[in-house]
Amino acid sequence: xxxxxxxxxxxxxxxxxxxxxxxxxxxxxxxxxxxxxxxxxxxxxxxxxxxxxxxxxxxxxxxxxxxxxxxxxxxxxxxxxxxxxxxxxxxxxxxxxxxxxxxxxxxxxxxxxxxxxxxxxxxxxxxxxxxxxxxxxxxxxxxxxxxxxxxxxxxxxxxxxxxxxxxxxxxxxxxxxxxxxxxxxxxxx
Numbered sequence: 001x002x003x004x005x006x007x008x009x010x011x012x013x014x015x016x017x018x019x020x021x022x023x024x025x026x027x028x029x030x031x032x033x034x035x036x037x038x039x040x041x042x043x044x045x046x047x048x049x050x051x052x053x054x055x056x057x058x059x060x061x062x063x064x065x066x067x068x069x070x071x072x073x074x075x076x077x078x079x080x081x082x083x084x085x086x087x088x089x090x091x092x093x094x095x096x097x098x099x100x101x102x103x104x105x106x107x108x109x110x111x112x113x114x115x116x117x118x119x120x121x122x123x124x125x126x127x128x129x130x131x132x133x134x135x136x137x138x139x140x141x142x143x144x145x146x147x148x149x150x151x152x153x154x155x156x157x158x159x160x161x162x163x164x165x166x167x168x169x170x171x172x173x174x175x176x177x178x179x180x181x182x183x184x185x186x187x188x189x
Contacts, residue, residue: 031171038164045158053081053147059139060094066132068144073125077148080122082130085115087141094142095133101126119149 054070072080084096094111098120106128107120122128130146 027171027175031168031175034164034171035168038161038166038168041157041161042165043161045154045161048154049150049158050145052076052150053083053145055143055145057141057143060132060134060142061139062135062137065134066130066142066144068130068132068146069127070146071126072122072128072146072148074122075125077151078122079149080120080128081117081145081147081149082120083115083117083143083145084111084130084132085143086111087143092134092136092140094140095131095135096144097131097133098146099129099131100124101128103129122148 054068056066056068058066060066080098082096082098084094086092086094092112092114095108096111096116096118097108098106098118100106101124107118109116109118128146130144132142132144134140
């Protein structure tokens with residue numbers, strides 16, 4: 001008689017645990033899909049953001065400068081962006097200049113940090129140039145880029161992907177907590 005009662009309680013606990021496991025498996029599949037979609041959107045958004053930016057890597061010093069040229073059109077976007085990043089461990093003094101199609105200076109910035117981003121206006125269609133220079137005689141490894149500022153919808157896609165990824169990761173944590181609590185409850189009954 002006592003054995004039958006213990007057995008029935010065990011079967012009830014096991015059934016409840018298996019039911020929770022089945023629900024957890026369904027939620028885990030949903031969370032996995034969210035993470036997959038989020039990662040895909042984040043990747044697509046990142047690719048779209050950098051697709052119109054011409055990036056070049058090189059070495060500069062006081063005798064050698066870096067020029068990056070690209071075709072920009074105000075019909076695509078009236079604002080352009082340029083990025084300068086050094087590969088050095090310490091801060092280096094650089095100069096970043098944007099030249100318009102007539103080779104007139106639009107903007108000149110002093111770059112004293114390892115990474116710098118600036119914005120400029122695109123007045124006319126043509127070849128714009130990012131000119132990166134340094135006054136030091138030491139060789140400086142530099143990465144530069146110039147292009148149109150990406151459309152706001154591209155940023156939205158990237159942010160939506162990031163949000164789905166975070167929601168999915170939060171879901172994994174919540175499912176783990178629920179499973180651990182369910183296992184503890186099943187063990188104490």
